[in-house]
Amino acid sequence: MRISFEEGLRLFQFAPLEELQEKAQKARFEKHPKPYVTFVLDSNPNYTNICDIDCNFCAFYRKKSAKDAYFKTAAETIQEHFEFAKKAGIKTVLLQGGVHEEITIDYLVELVRLAIKNYPDIHPHFFSAIEIWNAAKVSGITVKEALQALWNTGQRTLPGGGAEVLSERVRLAISPKKIGPNGWLDLHTTAHDIGFKTTATMMYGHIEEPLDIMNHLEALRQAQDQTHGFSSFIPWSYKKTKTALRRQVTRWAGKEAYFRILAFSRIYLDNFSHIGSSWFSEGKEIGMESLKYGADDFGGTILEENVHRATDFINKTDHNGMLEMIRKAGFDPAQRDSFYNITRTYENINSVDVPLEGRVHEEDSMPILHL
Numbered sequence: 001m002r003i004s005f006e007e008g009l010r011l012f013q014f015a016p017l018e019e020l021q022e023k024a025q026k027a028r029f030e031k032h033p034k035p036y037v038t039f040v041l042d043s044n045p046n047y048t049n050i051c052d053i054d055c056n057f058c059a060f061y062r063k064k065s066a067k068d069a070y071f072k073t074a075a076e077t078i079q080e081h082f083e084f085a086k087k088a089g090i091k092t093v094l095l096q097g098g099v100h101e102e103i104t105i106d107y108l109v110e111l112v113r114l115a116i117k118n119y120p121d122i123h124p125h126f127f128s129a130i131e132i133w134n135a136a137k138v139s140g141i142t143v144k145e146a147l148q149a150l151w152n153t154g155q156r157t158l159p160g161g162g163a164e165v166l167s168e169r170v171r172l173a174i175s176p177k178k179i180g181p182n183g184w185l186d187l188h189t190t191a192h193d194i195g196f197k198t199t200a201t202m203m204y205g206h207i208e209e210p211l212d213i214m215n216h217l218e219a220l221r222q223a224q225d226q227t228h229g230f231s232s233f234i235p236w237s238y239k240k241t242k243t244a245l246r247r248q249v250t251r252w253a254g255k256e257a258y259f260r261i262l263a264f265s266r267i268y269l270d271n272f273s274h275i276g277s278s279w280f281s282e283g284k285e286i287g288m289e290s291l292k293y294g295a296d297d298f299g300g301t302i303l304e305e306n307v308h309r310a311t312d313f314i315n316k317t318d319h320n321g322m323l324e325m326i327r328k329a330g331f332d333p334a335q336r337d338s339f340y341n342i343t344r345t346y347e348n349i350n351s352v353d354v355p356l357e358g359r360v361h362e363e364d365s366m367p368i369l370h371l
């Protein structure tokens, strides 16, 4: 039976972690009886790092005048990053960028058009809510019209980044120029009405309180009741290095906070099929351990990535690394697509041939995640 908001808040704050874990694992295996943990072969490049939104938790963005600021043409972006993805055996590209007044809906549509035309075997999983909202504003059209233009070009899924914590109080403190909780939810539910599948995320571990997290999960649960368009929920912790927000953060979320959020979200989000944990955002050891807290998905290989990298957080793996981590954690690896359909399983396959471009060539930075 569905648990109420009040009961949820009590559980989230006070239940022993072991109790949450037990309930979460029960719910996970009721939804996914097989011990598969899924992953996707993906890459997360960017088309621009110029951004006018000034989120104080972000170390990635640059002002237009910065020496290392860039804004690539659609053709350059697709040629460079999709050609690399193709050589590396990547199946999905999660393309995102900063937010500024030169990004029109025509530019976003052109990215999708070129990707689908030139690389039909790679799935375009493009643009967070704020990027689409901004392109609509710059182009003088509604968010719905912008989403429809992307749909008509062939895009079918959107990533759920930029939700942070769906709380007006938190938004005012960390990203006052961003669309608020209602804007993020409205864009996603509008996308669902058109036919898109989207993911939902949460970035916690800064100034939020337990009630803010509850409100976030409640908003997602209600939206999912309405549209059934969210494919998964993926929480991750705030990375502080080189960000302005770090000065305001007085306590840091450790691995127990991560396990608690994962387990509780599996219990509370009873209308979400998939809960994603991450080797990438939390580190490999915590990531593997977290699979025992209700998650059934382990994210992607994330071959190219610049947002966490900007905070000196460098964590790398490849196709075989995913197989190894999932097995070490006690589960069976299964590759999926961006709709969360399983596309390959690995019974009797110890390792696979990984193209040179898809292999890890860099040591993990093993960052100081939790002080």
Ligand code: SF4
Residues within 6 Å of the ligand: 051, 052, 053, 054, 055, 058, 059, 060, 061, 097, 098, 099, 130, 175
């Ligand atoms: S998080 Fe996104 S919107 Fe915010 S400053 Fe960074 S690039 Fe811009």
